[in-house]
Amino acid sequence: MALKKDVYKEFESVVGEENICDDPAIMPAYYSNKFAAVILPGNTAEVQAVVKLCNKHKLVFRPICTGWSGMFPPDIILMDLRRMNHIIEINEKNMYAVVEPYVISSQLQAELFKRGLNFCIKGAGTNCTAMLRGHGHMDQTTSGDDRNHLAIEWVTPEGDIVRSGALGSSDEWFCGDGPGPSIRSILTSAVPPGVTPGVFTKAAVKLYHWPGPSEFPIAGHSPKYVLSEIPANMMARYYSFPSVEKMWQAEIGLGEAEVCYELMGFNAAMVAANITTCNEEDEAMFNRLNKEVQGPGFFVIIAGNSPADFAYKKKVLEKIVEEAGGKSLKTLEDPELEGIIMCQCIRISASIRETFRPGGAFNSIPIMGQRDLTIKWAIGAGEAKKPLIEKGLIVDDGGAFFGWGVEQGHLGKTEIFCKYSPSNPTAKAAVETWQREQNRRAFEERYFASTMGPQDEIGPALCNYSQWWSKVVKALDPNGVSPEGGSLV
Amino acid sequence: MGLEQYKGDMEMCCRCSACKFIPMQKVKGHQYAYVCPSISRYNFHAYSAGGRLNIGAAMLKDGMKYTDKLLDIVYNCQLCGACGVSCNYAMDMEVLEPINEFRIKCVEDKKTHPALDKIIANLKKQGSMIPGAKGKRGAWAAGLKIKDATKEKVDVLYHVGCLTSYDKNLQKLAKATAKILQKAGVNFGIAGDAEMCCGGRAYQMGYPKEFLNQAKKNMAMIKKAGVKTVVTSCADGYQAFKVLYDRFDLKGELKVLHISEYIDKLIRDGKLKPRRKVEMAATYHDPCRLGRLGEPWVHWEGKKIPGDRFVFDPPKPYRRGANGVYEPPRDVLKAIPGLKFTEMTRIKEYSWCCGAGGGVIESNPEFAKWTARERIEEAVSTGAEALVTACPWCEKIFNEAIKESGSSLKVYDIVELVEKAI
Ligand code: SF4
Ligand code: SF4
Numbered sequence: 001m002a003l004k005k006d007v008y009k010e011f012e013s014v015v016g017e018e019n020i021c022d023d024p025a026i027m028p029a030y031y032s033n034k035f036a037a038v039i040l041p042g043n044t045a046e047v048q049a050v051v052k053l054c055n056k057h058k059l060v061f062r063p064i065c066t067g068w069s070g071m072f073p074p075d076i077i078l079m080d081l082r083r084m085n086h087i088i089e090i091n092e093k094n095m096y097a098v099v100e101p102y103v104i105s106s107q108l109q110a111e112l113f114k115r116g117l118n119f120c121i122k123g124a125g126t127n128c129t130a131m132l133r134g135h136g137h138m139d140q141t142t143s144g145d146d147r148n149h150l151a152i153e154w155v156t157p158e159g160d161i162v163r164s165g166a167l168g169s170s171d172e173w174f175c176g177d178g179p180g181p182s183i184r185s186i187l188t189s190a191v192p193p194g195v196t197p198g199v200f201t202k203a204a205v206k207l208y209h210w211p212g213p214s215e216f217p218i219a220g221h222s223p224k225y226v227l228s229e230i231p232a233n234m235m236a237r238y239y240s241f242p243s244v245e246k247m248w249q250a251e252i253g254l255g256e257a258e259v260c261y262e263l264m265g266f267n268a269a270m271v272a273a274n275i276t277t278c279n280e281e282d283e284a285m286f287n288r289l290n291k292e293v294q295g296p297g298f299f300v301i302i303a304g305n306s307p308a309d310f311a312y313k314k315k316v317l318e319k320i321v322e323e324a325g326g327k328s329l330k331t332l333e334d335p336e337l338e339g340i341i342m343c344q345c346i347r348i349s350a351s352i353r354e355t356f357r358p359g360g361a362f363n364s365i366p367i368m369g370q371r372d373l374t375i376k377w378a379i380g381a382g383e384a385k386k387p388l389i390e391k392g393l394i395v396d397d398g399g400a401f402f403g404w405g406v407e408q409g410h411l412g413k414t415e416i417f418c419k420y421s422p423s424n425p426t427a428k429a430a431v432e433t434w435q436r437e438q439n440r441r442a443f444e445e446r447y448f449a450s451t452m453g454p455q456d457e458i459g460p461a462l463c464n465y466s467q468w469w470s471k472v473v474k475a476l477d478p479n480g481v482s483p484e485g486g487s488l489v
Numbered sequence: 490m491g492l493e494q495y496k497g498d499m500e501m502c503c504r505c506s507a508c509k510f511i512p513m514q515k516v517k518g519h520q521y522a523y524v525c526p527s528i529s530r531y532n533f534h535a536y537s538a539g540g541r542l543n544i545g546a547a548m549l550k551d552g553m554k555y556t557d558k559l560l561d562i563v564y565n566c567q568l569c570g571a572c573g574v575s576c577n578y579a580m581d582m583e584v585l586e587p588i589n590e591f592r593i594k595c596v597e598d599k600k601t602h603p604a605l606d607k608i609i610a611n612l613k614k615q616g617s618m619i620p621g622a623k624g625k626r627g628a629w630a631a632g633l634k635i636k637d638a639t640k641e642k643v644d645v646l647y648h649v650g651c652l653t654s655y656d657k658n659l660q661k662l663a664k665a666t667a668k669i670l671q672k673a674g675v676n677f678g679i680a681g682d683a684e685m686c687c688g689g690r691a692y693q694m695g696y697p698k699e700f701l702n703q704a705k706k707n708m709a710m711i712k713k714a715g716v717k718t719v720v721t722s723c724a725d726g727y728q729a730f731k732v733l734y735d736r737f738d739l740k741g742e743l744k745v746l747h748i749s750e751y752i753d754k755l756i757r758d759g760k761l762k763p764r765r766k767v768e769m770a771a772t773y774h775d776p777c778r779l780g781r782l783g784e785p786w787v788h789w790e791g792k793k794i795p796g797d798r799f800v801f802d803p804p805k806p807y808r809r810g811a812n813g814v815y816e817p818p819r820d821v822l823k824a825i826p827g828l829k830f831t832e833m834t835r836i837k838e839y840s841w842c843c844g845a846g847g848g849v850i851e852s853n854p855e856f857a858k859w860t861a862r863e864r865i866e867e868a869v870s871t872g873a874e875a876l877v878t879a880c881p882w883c884e885k886i887f888n889e890a891i892k893e894s895g896s897s898l899k900v901y902d903i904v905e906l907v908e909k910a911i
Contacts, residue, residue, distance in 0.1 A: 018532075019532070021533055021558065023556050023557075023558035023559070024554060024556065025535065025544065025554065025555075025556045025558045025559035025562065026533050026534070026535035026540070026544075026558060026562070028543050028544045028546070028547030028548075029533070029534045029535035029537075029539070029540030029541070029543050029544050030534050030535075030540075030543075032547070038533060038534075040532050040533070066505075066506035066509075067504050067506060067534055067539075068503070068504055068505050068506060069504075080532070080533065080534060082532050082534075083532060086519075087519050103519070104506075104510065104516075104522070106510070106513045106516040106522065107516055107518065107519045107522050108519075110516050110517050110518045110519075111518050111519055114518070125505065125507075125513075126513045126516075127505055127506055127507045127510060127513060128506075215517065216514065218514050218515065220811075221810065221811035221812075221815075221837065221838050222512050222574055222575075222577070222578045222809055222810055222811060222838050222839065223577060223578045223579070223809050223811070224811070225512070225514050225515075225578075277809075278581050278804075278807070279581050279798055279799070279800045280800065280804045343514050347513055347514045348513045348514065351505075351579075352503070352505055352507060352579035352580060353579045355503075356501070356503040356505065356579070356580060357579055357580050357581055358797070358798045358799070359797050359798055359799060360500060360501040360502075360503065360582075360799055361503070392796045392797055393797060394797055395797045395798060396797075419797070420797055421796075421797055421798070421799065422500055422501070423497065423500050424797070427797065
C-alpha cells in the first residue's frame with residue numbers, strides 16, 4: 001500500500017527528499033515484503049518526528065540497523081537507521097561508550113582497543129550494531145544482555161524521548177538504574193516478544209579492561225588473514241574431554257579460578273568452520289578434528305596483564321584441564337591456526353563462516369541458564385537433528401550444539417543450530433518443526449521456558465507474564481504503530 | 490544463462506552487511522571502515538551488494554520490474570568488487586558477477602543510461618572510450634622514436650589506452666612510460682593509430698558484445714604483430730587483457746603485465762636504477778582493476794552438488810582478491826630514494842575505489858568525485874603530500890575532485906615518480 005502523496009510529503013519534509021523512498025524496486029533489498037516507504041532518519045529529532053507522523057496517520061513502523069535479521073509486516077514504514085552512525089563518546093574513566101545504532105561492533109572495538117578497553121561483542125558478529133543487546137564469545141569477562149546496556153535514549157512508540165538511568169537525571173550515561181528512571185524491565189532489544197516497541201536512538205554500553213594489543217598484527221590477504229605473531233601474554237587452545245560431565249567440571253573450575261578471557265563451548269564443526277576459508281576445506285577439517293577430539297570440548301583464550309599473570313593463568317588452566325582429563329587439540333596448537341581462531345573469536349565474533357557459509361541459512365535455539373542443565377537439554381536437541389541430517393535436509397555437524405560461560409560461569413548460554421539451504425522449502429519446514437518440538441520439550445521437561453516455545457502454555461506457567469507484557473506494550477503504544485518482531489541487529 | 494546462472498549465489502545472501510565494510514579484522518576505528526562507495530553515498534540498503542543481490546533474486550523470480558530508482562541503483566555502482574572481497578572472506582558465493590550480469594540484463598532490455606550509450610556509440614565508431622577526442626591516437630609519441638609494433642618486431646607491446654592517448658593532461662604518462670622503457674633498453678613498441686580500446690570499460694558498463702568486439706580486434710592485431718608480451722599503464726587495460734580476455738578464451742599465451750610489475754622487474758634485474766631523490770611523503774592507491782580485480786581468471790565448470798550445502802563438483806574456486814597486483818607498485822615506490830611511503834587504512838584487496846569505474850565517471854560525475862574525495866581525505870589523514878596511483882582514470886578523477894575541494898594533495902601516476910627518479 002503506497003503512502004498518499006501528501007503523507008509522503010510530510011515524511012519527506014522531516015528527512016529530506018534523498019532520505020525517503022517508496023519505489024518498489026528497493027523493497028526486496030530489505031525483505032520480501034513491500035513497505036509503504038523506507039525512511040532514513042539522521043538523528044533522534046528526526047526519528048521522533050517520523051514516529052509522531054506514524055501515530056498521526058496510524059502507520060506501523062519498524063526500525064532496523066544493518067538489516068541482518070528481523071521480521072517485518074507488509075506496508076509498514078521501515079526506518080533504516082543507517083545514517084545514525086556516530087560514536088558519541090568513549091568515557092574511559094567511567095568505562096562506557098555512547099553509540100548510535102549504526103556504529104558496528106568492529107568500529108567501536110577497534111577504538112576501544114587503542115584505549116586498553118573492550119566490550120561485549122554479540123554472537124551476531126562485529127558486522128552488526130554495537131548497540132545490540134545479547135551474548136557473545138567474550139561473555140566470560142564482558143558479561144552479556146542487559147548488564148551491558150547502561151543508560152538508553154529511547155523514542156517511545158508515541159514519539160516521546162525517554163532517557164533512562166543516570167541520563168534521566170544528569171547528562172551522564174554511567175548507570176542504567178538511576179539516579180534517573182530505571183526501566184530496564186521494559187528496555188530490551190534481544191528476544192521477542194520482549195522487544196521494546198519504539199526506537200533506541202543511543203545507548204551507553206559498558207566497557208571492560210582489555211589486556212590484549214591495541215591492534216592485532218594481521219598479515220596476509222583475505223580470506224586468509226593470519227597473525228604475524230601471537231600477541232604477548234595471550235594464548236588460545238581447544239580442549240576436548242572424555243565426557244560432558246568432565247567438560248563441565250573443567251568449565252566450572254576455570255570460572256571459579258577466573259583465568260579465561262574467553263571460554264566458548266565450540267564443537268568441532270564450529271572450530272572447523274572458523275579456521276577454514278571455504279566449504280570444502282571446512283568439511284575436510286571437520287572430519288580431521290572429529291577424529292582428533294575425545295569427546296565434547298571448549299575453546300579458551302587466556303590473556304595476561306603481565307608475563308607473570310599470563311604464566312599463572314596458563315598454569316591454572318592446564319592444571320584444571322588435566323584434572324578433568326582434557327586434551328588439547330594439536331591442530332589448534334599450530335600458531336597459524338591459533339592466531340586465526342583468536343581473531344575470529346575476538347575481532348569477528350565468528351558467526352558468518354559457521355552459520356551462513358555452508359547452506360545460506362540457519363535456525364537456532366538459544367537458551368540461558370545453568371550450563372550443566374541446558375547442556376542436558378541440548379544433547380537431546382542434537383539427537384533430534386540427526387534424522388534431518390540423514391535425510392540430507394540440514395548440514396551434517398554431527399548433531400552438535402555449543403555454549404559458553406557468562407561472567408566466569410555464574411551464568412551460561414547454550415545454543416544449537418540447524419544449517420540449511422534457503423532454496424529448500426522442505427528443509428526449512430523440517431527445521432521449523434524441530435525448533436518447535438525442542439522448545440516444547442525444553443518447557444515440558446522443565447529445562448527452561450523459551451520465548452519461542454508454546455506461549456499459550458508458558459505464559460500461564462510463569463505468572464501470565466505475557467499478558468502483562470501485552471498490557472505494558474498497549475500502554476506504551478496505544479495506536480498500535482510499533483509491533484514486536486525481532487531483534488535490532 | 491546470464492543472471493540465471495547466479496540464482497543460487499543471490500539466494501545465498503544473508504543480508505549480513507559485511508559487504509558494506511572492509512573485512513572486520515582490518516577495521517581500525519570508526520573512520521574508514523566503509524568499503525562500498527554506493528551504499529556509503531546513497532544509504533538505502535538497495536545500493537549495497539547485499540541489496541543488489543536480493544533485488545536480483547526477487548526479479549529473477551517475479552520478473553524484471555524496471556523503475557527509475559532501479560536504474561539509479563544499477564548505474565550508481567563502480568563495479569569495483571570491494572563488496573565481493575568482504576563477502577568472500579566468509580561466504581562462498583559470487584557477488585560482483587551477478588551485479589555485473591544484472592547491469593548487462595538492463596542493457597539487453599534497452600534500459601540503458603544515456604551517458605553510457607553515448608560512450609558506447611563512440612566506441613563503435615572510433616574504437617575509443619573518449620567521445621569527442623580530437624587528433625590521432627598515437628600523436629603523443631611524435632618525435633619520441635618509439636617503434637611501431639605493427640611494423641617492426643618488438644619484445645614488448647606497450648598498450649597505452651584510450652585516456653592516456655587522448656587526454657592532453659595525461660599524455661605525460663605515456664611519455665614517462667616510454668622514457669622509462671627506453672632508459673631500461675627494452676625493445677618495445679606501440680601500435681600507434683592502430684591501437685584500439687581494450688573494451689574493458691564497455692564490459693563494466695554492461696555491454697559485453699561491444700567488449701568482445703574490441704577484444705577480438707586487439708588480439709588479431711597482436712597475433713599479426715607476433716607480440717608475446719603486452720604491458721599496459723592503465724588498470725582497466727590490464728584487467729581487460731589479463732582477466733577478461735582470458736575469461737573469454739581470447740588471451741592464449743599472451744603475457745600481460747602492468748607497467749608497475751614491469752618496472753619492478755626491471756629494477757630487480759638491474760636494468761633500471763632509480764638514483765635521483767624524490768623527496769616526498771606519498772601514499773599509494775590500489776586501482777581496483779590492478780588490485781583485487783586484476784586477480785587472474787580461473788576457468789571452472791561444474792555443477793552444484795544436490796543437497797544442503799552450496800558446494801560444487803568440482804569445487805568452485807572463488808576469486809577472493811588475494812592474488813591481485815599489490816606488492817610490485819609498493820616495491821617500486823620503496824625503491825625510489827627520498828620517498829617516504831605511508832599506507833592508508835583501506836588498501837590492497839579492500840581498497841576504496843577512486844570513483845571512476847563502472848562508467849560512473851561518465852554517468853554520474855558528481856558521485857565519482859564524491860567517491861574520490863573520500864579517498865583524498867583518507868590519503869591526507871596519513872600525512873602524505875602525494876597520492877600515487879597506477880591508472881590514468883584514478884588520476885583524472887582525483888585531480889578533478891582536488892580541483893573542486895581545494896585540497897593541496899598532489900596526485901601522481903607511479904610512472905611519473907619513476908621518471909623523476911631515473
Ligand atoms: S552480499 Fe555477502 S556480505 Fe553482503 S549481505 Fe550478502 S552475504 Fe552478506
Ligand atoms: S561493486 Fe563497489 S560500488 Fe558496487 S556494490 Fe560492490 S562495493 Fe559497492
